[in-house]
Amino acid sequence: MGGACCLSLGHETLLKKAYCKKESSIMTKSYTEESMMTESKGASSWTDECLNSQDERGMENKNGERDAMTKEGDDDDEDALNRLEDDEDEEDEEEEEGDDQKPKRRGPKKKKMTKARLQRFKLRRMKANARERNRMHGLNDALESLRKVVPCYSKTQKLSKIETLRLAKNYIWALSEILRSGKSPDLMSFVQALCKGLSQPTTNLVAGCLQLNPRTFLPEQSQEIPSHMQTASASFTAHPYSYQTPGLPSPPYGTMDSSHIFHVKPHTYGSALEPFFENALTDCTSPSFDGPLSPPLSVNGNFSFKHEPSSEFEKNYAFTMHYPAPGLAGPQGNASLYASSAQRCEIPMENIMSYDAHSHHERVMNAQLNAIFHD
DNA sequence: TAGGCCATCTGGTCCT
DNA sequence: AGGACCAGATGGCCTA
Numbered sequence: 001m002g003g004a005c006c007l008s009l010g011h012e013t014l015l016k017k018a019y020c021k022k023e024s025s026i027m028t029k030s031y032t033e034e035s036m037m038t039e040s041k042g043a044s045s046w047t048d049e050c051l052n053s054q055d056e057r058g059m060e061n062k063n064g065e066r067d068a069m070t071k072e073g074d075d076d077d078e079d080a081l082n083r084l085e086d087d088e089d090e091e092d093e094e095e096e097e098g099d100d101q102k103p104k105r106r107g108p109k110k111k112k113m114t115k116a117r118l119q120r121f122k123l124r125r126m127k128a129n130a131r132e133r134n135r136m137h138g139l140n141d142a143l144e145s146l147r148k149v150v151p152c153y154s155k156t157q158k159l160s161k162i163e164t165l166r167l168a169k170n171y172i173w174a175l176s177e178i179l180r181s182g183k184s185p186d187l188m189s190f191v192q193a194l195c196k197g198l199s200q201p202t203t204n205l206v207a208g209c210l211q212l213n214p215r216t217f218l219p220e221q222s223q224e225i226p227s228h229m230q231t232a233s234a235s236f237t238a239h240p241y242s243y244q245t246p247g248l249p250s251p252p253y254g255t256m257d258s259s260h261i262f263h264v265k266p267h268t269y270g271s272a273l274e275p276f277f278e279n280a281l282t283d284c285t286s287p288s289f290d291g292p293l294s295p296p297l298s299v300n301g302n303f304s305f306k307h308e309p310s311s312e313f314e315k316n317y318a319f320t321m322h323y324p325a326p327g328l329a330g331p332q333g334n335a336s337l338y339a340s341s342a343q344r345c346e347i348p349m350e351n352i353m354s355y356d357a358h359s360h361h362e363r364v365m366n367a368q369l370n371a372i373f374h375d
Numbered sequence: 376t377a378g379g380c381c382a383t384c385t386g387g388t389c390c391t
Numbered sequence: 392a393g394g395a396c397c398a399g400a401t402g403g404c405c406t407a
Contacts, residue, residue, distance in 0.1 A: 124393085129384060131394070136382070160380060 151194060152202075152209040163202045170194045 150167050174193040195203040
């Protein structure tokens with residue numbers, strides 16, 4: 001019983017919190033359930049003005065609901081509430097004249113909660129709450145940024161906070177291992193490293209994000225891809241790094257590569273990919289991107305990647321990572337990992353992140369992977 | 376309905 | 392004194 005004492009009195013709930021933790025000073029809060037709800041639910045859009053009005057409402061409620069208070073058993077609570085009541089009419093009088101009957105409490109005498117003190121306390125508390133909310137929002141924003149640079153990103157199926165952190169940790173570790181060893185890991189090892197310690201749903205999600213079947217969604221690809229890219233594609237087929245899993249549908253939600261571009265705008269991918277080739281490694285301030293890169297994935301950041309696709313071949317190579325030759329055998333044993341792919345392909349296309357929302361992420365991801373895999 | 380996830384409030388602690 | 396950070400508590404929402 002954490003210590004929070006909630007007196008639920010129907011609609012006129014009085015939340016009285018006193019001695020939430022041992023030895024803590026008496027603090028009372030008297031909001032109606034309604035005001036509490038408002039406070040919680042609308043908090044994300046609160047402004048200082050809202051805070052002030054909330055504060056006022058809180059005061060109104062405090063005054064209006066005193067009759068809803070009931071005994072909670074704790075004398076200190078009672079005292080605090082009494083103080084609140086007393087403040088109404090006798091602000092500066094000594095508190096608790098009737099204390100003669102009660103045994104004197106030890107310890108420092110608690111200061112009387114005058115109306116002014118209560119006001120100050122509430123104001124301070126409000127400000128602290130607002131700061132805390134902002135702080136948590138900032139934290140969440142940072143987490144959202146992290147989600148976007150971690151292999152599996154989807155607007156509709158967001159990774160939980162803890163899973164995002166775990167995946168990020170695994171991702172960093174996996175990339176570090178690649179850099180350290182300078183060798184190309186096999187797909188299964190990479191996926192296993194990514195999924196280490198993740199929950200089953202997240203594991204499935206990540207596994208799904210790491211696979212792609214170009215034949216499923218690119219029937220006309222061969223005609224529309226520029227010829228030089230097709231050439232490069234052919235050269236890529238021999239590369240050991242293929243995230244594609246032939247014969248399996250492409251994931252309907254977040255992906256690790258640019259494949260979604262072809263999901264969402266199958267007829268515009270030619271132009272859509274141009275910016276990638278132009279700015280793959282340098283365009284960290286693309287207009288379509290709403291913020292700076294998170295440090296772990298900054299191409300020239302923590303990983304100190306100096307690699308840039310200077311040649312046409314490198315650029316093509318980046319593109320063709322996603323275009324293995326039809327029929328190319330994927331890594332053995334993927335089937336279990338992608339077992340649920342068939343169901344996932346039922347998700348409507350509109351749920352897939354749009355190119356605009358995803359493009360930068362994709363560029364960065366591809367740039368990262370190219371920098372790593374190109375050796 | 377239980378459990379997971381989340382946002383918020385809150386009081387304590389540390390630091391400036 | 393005030394702000395940042397933290398952890399506990401609480402209640403809402405969602406999903407299996």
